[in-house]
Amino acid sequence: MVRTIDSNVVMYGHEPKFDRELSKIELMSTLNWYTQNKDTKDAVKYANDYFKKNHKLNVDSVVKNYPTTFGFVCRILNNGGSINEKELIWFNETIVKIKEDLDKPKIDVVVDDKPVQPNIQDRIREKASECIGELEGLLDEYILSKFTSNPKPYGIMHTLNIKGVHTNRILEHWKRIRSDYDNALTSEDEIIKEGYSNFSKTEIKKIVGFCDSIITDCMKVVDEANKTRKPRQRKQKSPEQLVSKLKYLDKHEELISENPKDIIGALQLWVYNTKSRKLGCYNADDASGLSVKGSSIISFNESKSTQKKLRKPEVTLPEVLKGGKVYLRTALDDIKAVAATLNGRLNTDTILLRIIK
Numbered sequence: 001m002v003r004t005i006d007s008n009v010v011m012y013g014h015e016p017k018f019d020r021e022l023s024k025i026e027l028m029s030t031l032n033w034y035t036q037n038k039d040t041k042d043a044v045k046y047a048n049d050y051f052k053k054n055h056k057l058n059v060d061s062v063v064k065n066y067p068t069t070f071g072f073v074c075r076i077l078n079n080g081g082s083i084n085e086k087e088l089i090w091f092n093e094t095i096v097k098i099k100e101d102l103d104k105p106k107i108d109v110v111v112d113d114k115p116v117q118p119n120i121q122d123r124i125r126e127k128a129s130e131c132i133g134e135l136e137g138l139l140d141e142y143i144l145s146k147f148t149s150n151p152k153p154y155g156i157m158h159t160l161n162i163k164g165v166h167t168n169r170i171l172e173h174w175k176r177i178r179s180d181y182d183n184a185l186t187s188e189d190e191i192i193k194e195g196y197s198n199f200s201k202t203e204i205k206k207i208v209g210f211c212d213s214i215i216t217d218c219m220k221v222v223d224e225a226n227k228t229r230k231p232r233q234r235k236q237k238s239p240e241q242l243v244s245k246l247k248y249l250d251k252h253e254e255l256i257s258e259n260p261k262d263i264i265g266a267l268q269l270w271v272y273n274t275k276s277r278k279l280g281c282y283n284a285d286d287a288s289g290l291s292v293k294g295s296s297i298i299s300f301n302e303s304k305s306t307q308k309k310l311r312k313p314e315v316t317l318p319e320v321l322k323g324g325k326v327y328l329r330t331a332l333d334d335i336k337a338v339a340a341t342l343n344g345r346l347n348t349d350t351i352l353l354r355i356i357k
Contacts (some may be wrong), residue, residue: 003062005010007355010156013039015033015079016029016030016033017079017080017081018030018076018079018080018081019080020081020082021081021082021083021084022076022081022082022083022084023191024084025189025191026190026191027076027083029071029180029191029195030076030081030194031072031073032176032180034072034075035068035072036177037066038066038072039068040068042068042071043068043069043071043072043331044060044063044064044071045071046072046074046075046078047059047063047066047071047074048063048131049074049075049078050074050075050077050078051063051098051194055095055155055211057099057102058100059102061102061285062098062102063098065101066094066097066197067097070091070094072085074089083114086115086232098274111310115145115159117304124165124166124169125169126225127160127166128162128166128167128168128169129169130160131157131160131166131170132154132170132173132174133161134156134160135153135170136157138151138153138156139173139207139210142206142207142210143207143245147203147206147213149322151195151210151213153210153213153214154217154221155218157217157218157221158297160167162221163221163225164221164222164224164225164226166221167218167219167221167222169213169219169343170214170218174211174214174215174218174244174356175211175215176264177211178211178215179210181207181208181211182198182208183206184196184199184204185201185204185205187207193313200272219336220353222239230283233325239261239262239263239264239265239350240261242260242264242291242292242293243260243263243264243292244260245294246260246263246292246293246294246295246346247295247346247347247348247350248260248278248346248347248348248351248352249274249348249349249350249351252351254303255272255274255317255351256351257351257352257353258352258353258354258355260292260352262355262357263290263291263292263352263355264289264290264292265288265289265290265291265357266284266289266290266355266356266357267283267284267289267290267357268281268282268283268284268290268328268354268355268356269281269282269297269300269352269354269355270282270320270328270349270352270353270355270356271307271346271350271352271353272313272317272350272351272353273347273349273351274349274350274351275349276309276349277309277310277313278305278307278308278309278310278340279308279309279313279316279317279320279332279335280305280307280308280311280342281305281306281307281308281328281331281332282297282300282305282342282344283300283301283304283305284299284300284301284302285294286298286299289357295346296344296345297344297345298344300342300344302341303344305341305342306339306340306341306342307332307339307340307341308332308335308338308339308340309337309338309341310335310337311336311337317353319331320353320354321353321354328356
């Protein structure tokens with residue numbers, strides 16, 4: 001699809017020129033004109049023309065790395081306009097940076113005589129710019145048809161194989177254009193009215209509608225990408241990784257802690273706090289068993305996991321260690337002490353007394 005150059009004049013008017021300081025709105029409107037009608041090569045040329053005229057320098061090799069806005073401002077100044085003090089500070093600082101870049105020694109980089117391939121961001125930017133250009137051509141045709149054609153932005157996106165990663169740049173571009181035209185419908189500013197006087201309000205509304213259709217189709221592309229994208233698979237941690245931060249006591253007198261990795265998937269965990277003399281039992285919430293997060297036990301049944309203080313640990317603990325599952329069912333109930341709930345947190349005074357799978 002080939003863009004019709006003459007339609008740019010129909011849509012945006014001729015290049016704006018000033019012989020005075022531009023207001024903020026005038027500057028924004030003028031920069032918008034350059035954005036719609038000129039490209040990076042034009043911006044580089046404008047900047048180079050400015051440097052040749054005012055600084056006797058050729059900056060073609062470095063200015064291409066700077067935003068096109070700088071080149072467009074150079075064009076405004078070359079045409080006789082001027083900018084306010086705040087913008088001038090930014091402009092002069094950019095000039096200093098360009099001069100510094102110009103003075104830097106050039107380094108020739110050779111990589112096995114192979115051409116450097118563009119990175120993924122370059123490809124995304126290039127594809128998005130291609131789509132934006134085609135959509136602008138579609139809008140040109142829409143305007144030249146006196147708004148009688150039936151533009152289909154999604155067809156262009158589909159043809160160009162536009163993906164979700166490309167849509168951010170496309171959306172940003174067309175939202176900005178939509179905002180400009182939408183503002184033209186309600187603004188009382190005479191300059192803005194003059195800038196869009198070649199369109200009736202009905203025609204401006206149709207251009208806004210065209211922009212809306214692009215935005216809608218971009219969101220359709222994003223939705224399709226989300227539907228086809230496979231859900232991200234969480235990498236499963238090993239039992240050793242899960243218990244790596246667990247705090248417990250390795251050994252106390254004749255008591256030795258069991259291997260903490262065996263807690264993962266266990267149905268029961270018996271713990272003994274050597275400082276408070278409290279014996280506790282964690283019961284798993286379901287058949288998936290207990291687990292560990294950080295330094296805490298998780299996936300346990302809070303109502304069925306309790307602890308009691310032992311009066312004679314030297315008697316009770318050996319029975320818990322050697323008792324079978326039938327004994328362990330009522331072991332805590334048989335201890336004459338007040339039961340307290342467990343909160344899952346262990347510490348360096350806690351022996352991992354027994355783990356039941």
